[in-house]
Amino acid sequence: MHLKYESFVREPLVDGDKTYHQVTEDIISPIEKKPGRMWYVGFFFSATLLLLGVFSVFWEVYYGIGVWGINRTVGWGWDITNFVWWVGIGHAGTLISAILLLFRQGWRTGVNRAAEAMTIFAVMCAGQFPIFHMGRVWDGFFVLPYPNGRGPLWPNFNSALLWDVFAISTYFTVSLLFWYSGLIPDFATVRDRAKTKLRKRLYGLASFGWTGTAKNWQRHEALSLVLAGLSTPLVLSVHTIVSFDFATSVIPGWHTTIFPPYFVAGAIFSGFAMVQTLLIVCRKILGLEDYITIGHLEAMNKVIVLTGSIVGVAYLTELFMSWYSGVLYEQDAFKWRILGPYWWSYWAMMTCNVVSPQLFWFKKLRRNVPFTFIMSIVVNIGMWFERFVIIVTSLYRDYLPGSWTYYSPTWPEIGFYLGTFGLFFTCFFLFAKYFPVIAVAEIKFVLKTSGDNYKKKMETIDAKSTEEFKHELDHAHH
Amino acid sequence: MAIKKFAVACYDDEEVLFPAVKKVRNSGYKLHDVYTPFPVHGLDQALGLKETDLHVAGFIYGITGTSTAVGFMSWIFCSDWPINFGGKPHWSLPAFIPITFELTVLFAAVGMVLTFCYLNQIMPGVKKHVFHPRQTDDLFVVALEINEHTNEQEVINFLKSTGAVETSVQVAESDWWFGRWDKKEPYELA
Numbered sequence: 001m002h003l004k005y006e007s008f009v010r011e012p013l014v015d016g017d018k019t020y021h022q023v024t025e026d027i028i029s030p031i032e033k034k035p036g037r038m039w040y041v042g043f044f045f046s047a048t049l050l051l052l053g054v055f056s057v058f059w060e061v062y063y064g065i066g067v068w069g070i071n072r073t074v075g076w077g078w079d080i081t082n083f084v085w086w087v088g089i090g091h092a093g094t095l096i097s098a099i100l101l102l103f104r105q106g107w108r109t110g111v112n113r114a115a116e117a118m119t120i121f122a123v124m125c126a127g128q129f130p131i132f133h134m135g136r137v138w139d140g141f142f143v144l145p146y147p148n149g150r151g152p153l154w155p156n157f158n159s160a161l162l163w164d165v166f167a168i169s170t171y172f173t174v175s176l177l178f179w180y181s182g183l184i185p186d187f188a189t190v191r192d193r194a195k196t197k198l199r200k201r202l203y204g205l206a207s208f209g210w211t212g213t214a215k216n217w218q219r220h221e222a223l224s225l226v227l228a229g230l231s232t233p234l235v236l237s238v239h240t241i242v243s244f245d246f247a248t249s250v251i252p253g254w255h256t257t258i259f260p261p262y263f264v265a266g267a268i269f270s271g272f273a274m275v276q277t278l279l280i281v282c283r284k285i286l287g288l289e290d291y292i293t294i295g296h297l298e299a300m301n302k303v304i305v306l307t308g309s310i311v312g313v314a315y316l317t318e319l320f321m322s323w324y325s326g327v328l329y330e331q332d333a334f335k336w337r338i339l340g341p342y343w344w345s346y347w348a349m350m351t352c353n354v355v356s357p358q359l360f361w362f363k364k365l366r367r368n369v370p371f372t373f374i375m376s377i378v379v380n381i382g383m384w385f386e387r388f389v390i391i392v393t394s395l396y397r398d399y400l401p402g403s404w405t406y407y408s409p410t411w412p413e414i415g416f417y418l419g420t421f422g423l424f425f426t427c428f429f430l431f432a433k434y435f436p437v438i439a440v441a442e443i444k445f446v447l448k449t450s451g452d453n454y455k456k457k458m459e460t461i462d463a464k465s466t467e468e469f470k471h472e473l474d475h476a477h478h
Numbered sequence: 479m480a481i482k483k484f485a486v487a488c489y490d491d492e493e494v495l496f497p498a499v500k501k502v503r504n505s506g507y508k509l510h511d512v513y514t515p516f517p518v519h520g521l522d523q524a525l526g527l528k529e530t531d532l533h534v535a536g537f538i539y540g541i542t543g544t545s546t547a548v549g550f551m552s553w554i555f556c557s558d559w560p561i562n563f564g565g566k567p568h569w570s571l572p573a574f575i576p577i578t579f580e581l582t583v584l585f586a587a588v589g590m591v592l593t594f595c596y597l598n599q600i601m602p603g604v605k606k607h608v609f610h611p612r613q614t615d616d617l618f619v620v621a622l623e624i625n626e627h628t629n630e631q632e633v634i635n636f637l638k639s640t641g642a643v644e645t646s647v648q649v650a651e652s653d654w655w656f657g658r659w660d661k662k663e664p665y666e667l668a
Contacts, residue, residue, distance in 0.1 A: 019616065020515065020615065020616035021612075021615055021616040024515075024615045024616065145550070145554070151559060152558070152559070153559065154554045154558070154559055156561070157551045157554070157555065157573065157574060157577055158563060158570060158573040160576075162577070163576040163577055163580075166576070166577045166580040166581070167576065167580050170580040170581070170583055170584040173584060173587070173588065174583060174584065174587040177587050177588065177591045178587075181591060181594065184600070185515075185516075185614065188614045189515070189614040189615060191614075191659055192608060192611045192612070192613070192614045192615065193611060193612075193614075193615060197660040198660070200659050200660040201658055201659055201660040203659070204605070204658065204659025204660065205602045205603065205659070206602070208595065208600035208601050208602055208604060209599075209600050209601070209603075209604030209605050209606050209654060210598075210600055210614075211513055211606045211607075211608060211613070211614075212513045212514055212515060212613060212614055213511045213512065213513055214511065214512045214513075214514065214518075214521050214522055214525050214527060215511075215522070215527055215530075215598075216598045216600075217514060217516075217517040217518070217521075217522075218517075218522045218527060218529075218530050219530045219532050219594055219597060219598060220517065220594070220598075221517050222530045222532045222533055223532060223590060223591070223594045225533075226532070226533050226536045226586075226590060227587060227590070227591075230536075230540075230583045230586055230587055231583075233579070233583070234580075234583045237576065237579055237580070241576050244576070440516075441515065441516040441517070442516070444515060444516040444616075445516045445517060
């Protein structure tokens, strides 16, 4: 008898009367069917956006960085704003897959696969911005420390920007490995039930020939645990280092020690919002409501209200510190953020990030799917404005009033940003069609402890007194 | 590479699998392997498998990354091309921490995944015999190695007595080989 089960206080993680086979059937069968009309519409719309992005980037590379709205005062505009925004979004995936694994949070199993995919695609989008911001992108490899004919002349290892190169590329690589190592057994499941030759061949390749022996699984568990242990500090380091891009400079509004934790909290905040946006649509279209339950959405909304509040405290701390520092430049930087020509961005950030997530203190709203969906978009708009506020409204009025300016983006910048949406959603649509969107093996692993039907079977046992239960158990064995 | 004969038992529940594995180990038949659709905790102990040393390998890769990063940056900034950054020391260790950390993680992760693939003998293009197509779905498969002297009926009866829902005798390649998953191997057709 299977006696391990989770407390009844906890909601079941898998709803409905599921067997192992039913789990496979539910998650793998969308891969085997032709996608619906919505999928085609979404995919071609995303691909069109991606083409727009490619054209905008081509324009920028061909004519030079001057086609963007950035100038000598505001050297970082939408490009770096978008970079930080996309990297931040990626963080939720690693948080779910790594940190929640270490904390033994069972609910992560339903959402980790899609969230990790989101991480990888978001980091891919993020990486475009600093690369094309270089201007002479064909010299981009100069950032890498390789023996070269110029001395060799090495990059500056003391620069936060170079740390970023290492952080983002390591983050991308490790996330990809973590994600793919989890996918191997699930690809084997797709392969072994494949009916068509092509599918059998391709998933055979993708599954690396996995058969699932006891020893293989033992190593797989060890690998997942260590990769989770490595990814946890890694994800914190990545946004810390991104915040160093700002904090190690001497620009008023940037030069603050609060930046690393504040950036990490903001990253998780926006990342969870993006996970909500994607999964609310995904669970509906792929019919996975039994696996991504309202309980899952609520758990993520709790993370959103927590990190949103941390971000709110950070904003207020920043304001207080700028006043308390007694430094005129700091004080003015914040005064102009609130009341200057970019006031709208500051107040958009405050409303979307600090005020609106507080509504998630109400359980009814946390469990309301349409409301969660709207909030997830509001939060991402807010977090985009946060990065815009930090970058543009710290730069546009610098130490020298003569060089004060106002920055607005031009069409290639906007097109580039829309293009990364295209890249992100094109990848995500392909993922949703060809990959198991939920980690099949992991769901099976928690099914008997947290599945609805299995938990219900335990209700009678749970109601018995200890003596009664022991008595029955003893007799059952004789 | 060796074509062998196997007696295969499929179980539909891990609670039946555990006592069955115990009986198989005590029976004296040669156990080839056990295949499960998801990690079954305790199965490695039940089979008497050693704990994996993969994490030790990970640690070694990690410190290789650490020393590579520290060594490389120190050599460049102190010896190969020292640059004066506002009179600060050449060997500015705190500034090396971020890259050192990143390379530690990178080396450990990449090294571990490659070691994982090597130990499990998996890579794109590798093919292995699948005893039952549902062993990656909902069946727990135990494969015993038998030979021409084994009484097949006896083995099958024994496996059935352990609670197997499906049994079979298969001739198959016991190791991995390079092949296409959509094609049948000669021994499979025979």
